[in-house]
Amino acid sequence: MPSKTARDIQNSEVIYKNGEERDSKVTKNEDLLQNDGYETAPHPCANTTVNHTVITPQGDKVLCLVPSENELQEELQALGGFNRHYVAVSLEQAALDFENPLDPIASNPKPIVWSSNVSGRRRRSIDEKGDIHNRAKRSLTEGLQTCENKGSESSVGFLQLCQECWWITKLPENKFPRLINEKICGKDGSSTNIFGGTVQFCGQRSDGMCLQRSFTQDLLVQTDEYEQIPSPDPQYSVVYQQVWKKFAQEIRSCCQCQNIP
Numbered sequence: 001m002p003s004k005t006a007r008d009i010q011n012s013e014v015i016y017k018n019g020e021e022r023d024s025k026v027t028k029n030e031d032l033l034q035n036d037g038y039e040t041a042p043h044p045c046a047n048t049t050v051n052h053t054v055i056t057p058q059g060d061k062v063l064c065l066v067p068s069e070n071e072l073q074e075e076l077q078a079l080g081g082f083n084r085h086y087v088a089v090s091l092e093q094a095a096l097d098f099e100n101p102l103d104p105i106a107s108n109p110k111p112i113v114w115s116s117n118v119s120g121r122r123r124r125s126i127d128e129k130g131d132i133h134n135r136a137k138r139s140l141t142e143g144l145q146t147c148e149n150k151g152s153e154s155s156v157g158f159l160q161l162c163q164e165c166w167w168i169t170k171l172p173e174n175k176f177p178r179l180i181n182e183k184i185c186g187k188d189g190s191s192t193n194i195f196g197g198t199v200q201f202c203g204q205r206s207d208g209m210c211l212q213r214s215f216t217q218d219l220l221v222q223t224d225e226y227e228q229i230p231s232p233d234p235q236y237s238v239v240y241q242q243v244w245k246k247f248a249q250e251i252r253s254c255c256q257c258q259n260i261p
Contacts, residue, residue, distance in 0.1 A: 045226045045240045053236075060237040064226070072176045072220055072244060079246050080218050086251055087219065088179040094168060095140045101183035101253070102148050102166050103155045142170045142179075144187055150202065161202045161257040162210035163187070174222040176244065185212045185255035202257035210255050216248040 044054045045064035054062040067075070069089055076082050088094035145166040152160045165187050171178045182189075186200060189212065200210035226240040 043224075043226060043240075044238075045242070046224070048226075048242055061235055063231070063233075063236040063239040065229075065239065065241040067242060067244060069176075075244065076176070076218070076220055076246075079220075082177075083217060086181045086217060087177040088181070089177045091140050091142070091168075091179065094179050094181070095138050098140065098168070098181045100146070100166055101181065102146065102164060140168060142168050147187060150200075161208075162200055162255040164255045165189075167252070171219075171249070175249070176220040176222075180249065180251050182252040183254050184252050185210050189252065200255075203259055208257045208259040210257055212252055213254045213256050214250045214252045216250055218246045219249040220244040221247045 044056075044062045048064045048066055051063075051065050054064060056062070073082055073089070084093070084097040085099055088097060145168060147163060147165040148154055148160050150160055150163045154160045163186055165184050167182045167184045167189060169180045169182055171180065186198060202208045202210050221244065223243050223245055225243040227243055229239050229241050231237075231239045
């Protein structure tokens with residue numbers, strides 16, 4: 001007996017999720033069937049958050065898959081890269097890879113340790129391993145990390161015109177990766193632009209304003225779409241995998257003092 005098609009599965013009046021009956025009655029606002037302009041039915045994998053099986057009354061098994069973190073990371077790299085200095089999957093990874101944006105790498109070069117019995121390439125490897133070991137000892141949390149206050153001397157020896165802070169933002173569950181490394185205006189990032197937030201003045205006569213600057217980076221966002229993929233096991237009639245698509249995520253990068261004309 002041939003396997004049921006994806007359309008056959010979606011046309012089932014009742015489906016069973018992990019063995020439990022679930023009513024599949026829909027309203028006119030729900031998604032249209034694939035390749036059909038007049039019938040409606042919910043997708044069998046709708047609202048999937050973990051891998052699970054949906055069983056139809058006819059006994060057909062539909063496997064609903066959610067991409068793993070490794071799969072999402074590979075997909076993001078294929079779209080342009082996973083920049084570990086600005087994004088992380090976990091706080092442990094952030095502790096290893098996030099640079100303090102208030103302390104630029106260029107202003108704190110690693111000392112060169114000369115040794116007659118260690119080659120240049122091996123010396124560099126030893127130095128990098130030591131740096132990674134030191135970073136593994138630090139612990140990061142979400143939110144505010146540290147600040148450089150207005151009027152203080154910056155890490156590169158200049159006078160700080162605006163209060164800038166290192167902030168680690170956690171994005172919603174439907175975004176990947178969820179942690180981003182930012183430098184914000186003020187302790188809560190409220191000085192975002194001239195149209196809202198807390199105004200932070202700057203300049204000799206306080207005739208300027210501190211404005212948030214940022215750049216964008218492509219990350220992934222979960223969608224309500226599912227693509228049919230080859231079944232990894234003959235027991236499953238149809239297999240769907242959740243689709244994640246790229247989107248432009250704003251990453252706050254500095255607080256800039258601009259004079260009012």
